[in-house]
Amino acid sequence: MKLKTGLKLALLHSTIREDEKLIIREAEKNHLDLTILDARYQVFNPHSWQNYFDVILERCLSTTVGFQATLFFERLGMKVINSSIVANNCDNKFLTSLLLSEHKIPTIPFALVFNEDQAKQAVKQLGGYPLVIKPVSGSWGRLLAKVNDDDSLEGIIEQKQVLGSPMQKALYLQKYVNKPGRDIRVVVIANQVVCAIYRETSHWITNTARGAQAKNCKVDQKLSEICVKASSAVGGGILGIDIFETDKRFLVNEINHTMEYKNVQRVTGVNVAAEIIHFCQEVAKS
Amino acid sequence: MTKLKSECPICAETISVAQNIEASEIIQCPGCHNRIVVSSVNGDKVVLKEAPKIEEDWGQ
Numbered sequence: 001m002k003l004k005t006g007l008k009l010a011l012l013h014s015t016i017r018e019d020e021k022l023i024i025r026e027a028e029k030n031h032l033d034l035t036i037l038d039a040r041y042q043v044f045n046p047h048s049w050q051n052y053f054d055v056i057l058e059r060c061l062s063t064t065v066g067f068q069a070t071l072f073f074e075r076l077g078m079k080v081i082n083s084s085i086v087a088n089n090c091d092n093k094f095l096t097s098l099l100l101s102e103h104k105i106p107t108i109p110f111a112l113v114f115n116e117d118q119a120k121q122a123v124k125q126l127g128g129y130p131l132v133i134k135p136v137s138g139s140w141g142r143l144l145a146k147v148n149d150d151d152s153l154e155g156i157i158e159q160k161q162v163l164g165s166p167m168q169k170a171l172y173l174q175k176y177v178n179k180p181g182r183d184i185r186v187v188v189i190a191n192q193v194v195c196a197i198y199r200e201t202s203h204w205i206t207n208t209a210r211g212a213q214a215k216n217c218k219v220d221q222k223l224s225e226i227c228v229k230a231s232s233a234v235g236g237g238i239l240g241i242d243i244f245e246t247d248k249r250f251l252v253n254e255i256n257h258t259m260e261y262k263n264v265q266r267v268t269g270v271n272v273a274a275e276i277i278h279f280c281q282e283v284a285k286s
Numbered sequence: 287m288t289k290l291k292s293e294c295p296i297c298a299e300t301i302s303v304a305q306n307i308e309a310s311e312i313i314q315c316p317g318c319h320n321r322i323v324v325s326s327v328n329g330d331k332v333v334l335k336e337a338p339k340i341e342e343d344w345g346q
């Protein structure tokens with residue numbers, strides 16, 4: 001491939017999805033020097049590693065793989081997007097909530113507990129049922145439970161304690177928010193809103209991976225402000241912010257650090273892949 | 287666009303894939319509907335393998 005900028009970019013992944021292909025095509029179109037690295041097949045040994053990149057775009061499907069690889073490249077002095085700090089701030093939903101509340105960004109009342117008794121105390125503190133229990137680190141709307149009463153709370157906690165992995169035993173609780181049949185996914189790059197979609201469904205879980213329909217969403221001043229604040233609170237970079245609408249205001253639910261954006265690109269017509277590449281080049285040059 | 291041909295590792299059905307397919311891409315076999323991963327692409331030789339199971343820490 002002919003180098004145009006002289007910058008060496010790497011796309012770090014652990015499976016090529018449509019999202020990664022959009023980035024690869026965009027890099028080809030712009031004649032960029034892009035190395036495609038499958039993290040699963042590398043030896044991350046600092047004494048034998050040979051390749052230097054000006055920027056590494058971390059797009060691993062597996063959060064575990066992506067995070068370890070990010071730590072490695074950062075310690076070798078390379079820039080990774082998103083950084084390990086941003087990745088950790090977003091991957092851990094409890095930490096995201098703590099950061100949002102610390103920065104006074106409207107978010108959903110939450111608590112973390114490890115046992116049933118404390119869960120019941122938390123229910124009272126959060127103003128009663130319904131509430132949502134989710135894994136501290138989760139995705140695609142999986143392993144979420146909407147809890148309507150003590151009976152189901154007890155059952156769900158017992159199931160997690162007996163059958164769950166250690167991470168599933170950290171019980172992250174949120175007040176249930178009555179959404180208007182949709183939520184909003186906002187793409188924010190370098191602390192600027194790029195575009196957004198509504199995710200519409202009759203189910204309370206609105207992930208497109210669970211069947212919600214993506215529709216274009218116009219971002220107004222109010223929504224933009226809260227997204228920019230939320231982005232800075234976790235450290236910026238390339239982010240997908242989940243927002244709930246209530247009568248009074250917008251609430252930030254969670255922030256994704258390796259967002260899937262193919263549906264966003266399709267329905268908004270915004271070339272998100274191009275924005276991602278552009279941001280990588282800016283960071284590489286800086 | 288011309289298509290490349292390969293064989294499903296599970297049901298042996300002939301699968302044609304786009305020429306700009308990338309290694310590590312996951313596709314679905316039209317025959318058995320299993321998830322198949324593109325193990326390697328070398329010129330017009332595409333090797334397919336059974337895709338890994340979806341893990342808890344995948345995706346966002």
Ligand SMILES: Nc1ncnc2c1ncn2[C@@H]1O[C@H](COP(=O)(O)OP(=O)(O)O)[C@@H](O)[C@H]1O
Nearest residue numbers: 132138139140141142174175176177204205206
């Ligand atoms: N507290 C809540 N109240 C109402 N709906 C919720 C709540 N938490 C999650 N959901 C629904 O479940 C979806 C997935 O939850 P989320 O926290 O974004 O986890 P994931 O990482 O799996 O996307 C959200 O997009 C939303 O539709």
Ligand SMILES: [Mg+2]
Nearest residue numbers: 207242254346
């Ligand atoms: Mg989400």
Ligand SMILES: [Zn+2]
Nearest residue numbers: 294297315318
């Ligand atoms: Zn097959």
